[in-house]
Amino acid sequence: MSRSTVLPRRLAKVGLAAVLGAALLATAGCTARGGDTGDTGDNGKAEGTKVEQFAIVTPEKESDHGWNQQGIWAAQQVADELGIKLDDNSNVGYDNTETILSQVAEKGNDFIIAHASGFNTAGARVGQSTGVPVLVVDYDQNVPGKVATVMTEAQEGAYLAGVAAAMSTTTKTVGVVVSAEDLNWFTMSGGFAQGVYSVDPSISVVLAYIGPAEYGDSAGGRNVAAQVIAAGADVIFGMGDGATVGYLQAIETANTGYPVRYIATIGDVTEAVTDPSIVLTSVLWNFADAYKQAIADIEAGTFGEKSYSLTVENGGLTLQESDQLTDEILAAVEEAKKGIIDGSVKVEKTTTKDAVQAVIDAH
């Protein structure tokens, strides 16, 4: 092959490479929306950005009467209060999360709530790669201007539920049914047991798991809850997403001769039960204030400099009102709440299965 034919080909290759490189750079520039959302710059300090539209991304629909419901409701409440637009991306599942979050970032949202612990890694990556601030849950590190996390002191709310359960039980046995080995479930189980023992240390707390990750196992939920009820529990503290359907079936069909009550977690299940009187209460997780503060921080340019907490003190964790909560129970719950706020009641945060079991075994 002669030099005269090789040279033009080389030039063509170099030209093609240059064009491709330029195109890639241009694409990258389009993808990163950092310019108008407060690019952090070298010192990581973000500039404020007006939030006119924000998105929530949840793995399931709000009909779970729990985690997804509370997140979506809180986001809608904040959108209504602040008069900004909400882009609701619910029921996206757990697959291809990073792609989905990236697409949500490209839809003109100024802020994204990645509402699932399973979205943490992807959410943090998308926040950093796109420049759109992302709020994740239970994550271990914030990135100024880009990533912040919501932490829940779940044991505090569960402690209040434990007080209510202890004052309601007639069999002196209460049950905890858990669908999975989940950090929040551990902290809530331990907090609940501590609340029960604070009222009466002689009450027996019966704890059973469906499995390591059986969030949606309704058949298993019914089976396990039925056996816990058979063990004498007349108040069931249940944690479980789809497994909750099984818990409720077990409670509604229990043939015990005495009423069996249910304490729900995170969301409101009163619309999901045939007889609302079986629901003693629910430990509600209220995300609205955390979302509002996150938006305020984005606009002030301080997003990602701190985490947001749900606690009993800031109203992030409350017990749902119910006719089953008598004045006596409400007074005891209020007393416990004051103790948590003023620090006279210390609720141990049990973050492992063994830690939960240790609390129970100690009694």
Added chain:
Amino acid sequence: MTEAILVAFLIGTIAAGMPLMLAALGETIGEQSGVLNLGIEGIMLIGGYFGFVAVLMTQSFWLGLLVGTLAGVASSLIMLVLSVWLGLNQIVVGIAITLAGSGITSVLHTQNYGSTNPRLGLDTPWKIPFLSDIPVVGPSIFSQPGMFTVALLIAAAVAWWLHKTNPGLRLRAAGQKPASLDAAGGSVLRTRSLAVLAGGAFSGLGGAYLALLSTGAFTPFMTHGLGYIAIVVTMLARGRISWVVVASLVYGASVAVGTAIQLTNINLPNDVIKMLPFIIVMITLIVFARSAYIPPALAVPYTRGAR
């Protein structure tokens, strides 16, 4: 362990074991005829969903079980046409049925009942006179919904039919030496077709039992691999229905014992508890695998005259 816990344990054993037994009965019929149906998981979900809808609409558990059975038959038509008639790969078709059944029922449930998650309550139990008064076993085994007794009778009937009748012999011949059945004047295609439909019926009934009687509700993907366990049980049972019944109840017991262990404060990792049924099935397989018998023509499409 108190009497109440023992009663709950036995009820849990039956609740977990009976859907498996029905599904494994269906798979046994199919495999004995030479058809490997890996779609059993999806068929169970279809049977469970449509049975659930029928009970919601009519309040009749028996009608729900019937609808679940018919839904199982309808969904097995895919296997019938694609694998038995057209000779497509049974494994591929079976996996497709499982994926389709899982997806379709999930979409339908989410669309129609996702916001309400209705439950069905309890079917009226058949209390067997005198026996239902016996402590522990009375309120558990002898106070079950009528379908429990019917399912055991069905298992006995299938055992007799499979091994003591000419149609049963033809069915097994279709799985062992289909050319011989063909030469003797039997129709391999017809035999296998009926076996696939019967297998679908039992799988659908198993799914309906799981949703209507074991759970009292339907939730997406609620079988959690039970269909695949049914295939293992079928392989293990080698066509013996009594083994299907025993293996299914052993599985059910190993599921229920997980909670019982926790209630006795024995601190085992949840992973171990969850694996227990599978470990027991695997140990049994290891012990008996050498004598496991698979019909020689299993999963092999039959073509007359082909060598």
